[in-house]
Amino acid sequence: MTALKVIPWGDVIEATPGIVKSARKIFTRSQQAEEAATAAATSPGDLSARVAQLESSVAQLAEQQKASAELIETLAEQNARIVEAVDALRVRTRLLIVVSSLLSIACVGLVAWRLV
Known part of the structure; x- marks a missing residue:
């Protein structure tokens, strides 16, 4: 669920109508x-x-191919942004695990020191 919060949904939603x-x-x-x-x-x-007529059809097909390439490029850019966001989330999660582990060890050590 947290991964979905990191994704720049504003950018994705903004680009969707286009x-x-x-x-x-x-x-x-x-x-x-x-x-x-x-x-x-x-x-x-x-x-x-x-x-x-056939020349006109070929010109239309070339135009469609260009439009398709632009659309694919836009989708690829959005996909790259999502991958970057997920990668940043992965790094943050590892950092959180390390910090949480260190805090847990410190708490256990503090409790053990007070009991002695």
């Missing part, structure tokens, strides 16, 4: 490209019109 918006754009563009490719394949128009 990520969702990007994912929706990518999904919409992929559907449009698929529909355009299907229309170009089924329409018996002239060859130059079909080539232009």
Whole structure:
């Protein structure tokens, strides 16, 4: 539970709408490209019109690929921040264990010294 407190949820929550918006754009563009490719394949128009349509589809796919790469980069950055937070938590936990152990030993030693 403490690990969840260390994660910068404010940053994660702040970035979430942008990520969702990007994912929706990518999904919409992929559907449009698929529909355009299907229309170009089924329409018996002239060859130059079909080539232009296919070029447009390729351009859309390149744009989608770029958007996907940006989305993946954003997710990777968030993942890196979470890993850093968990690593910091791990270090703090070890430090707390050491300090708690030393305090426990000191308390036991103090009680034993008072009993003597």
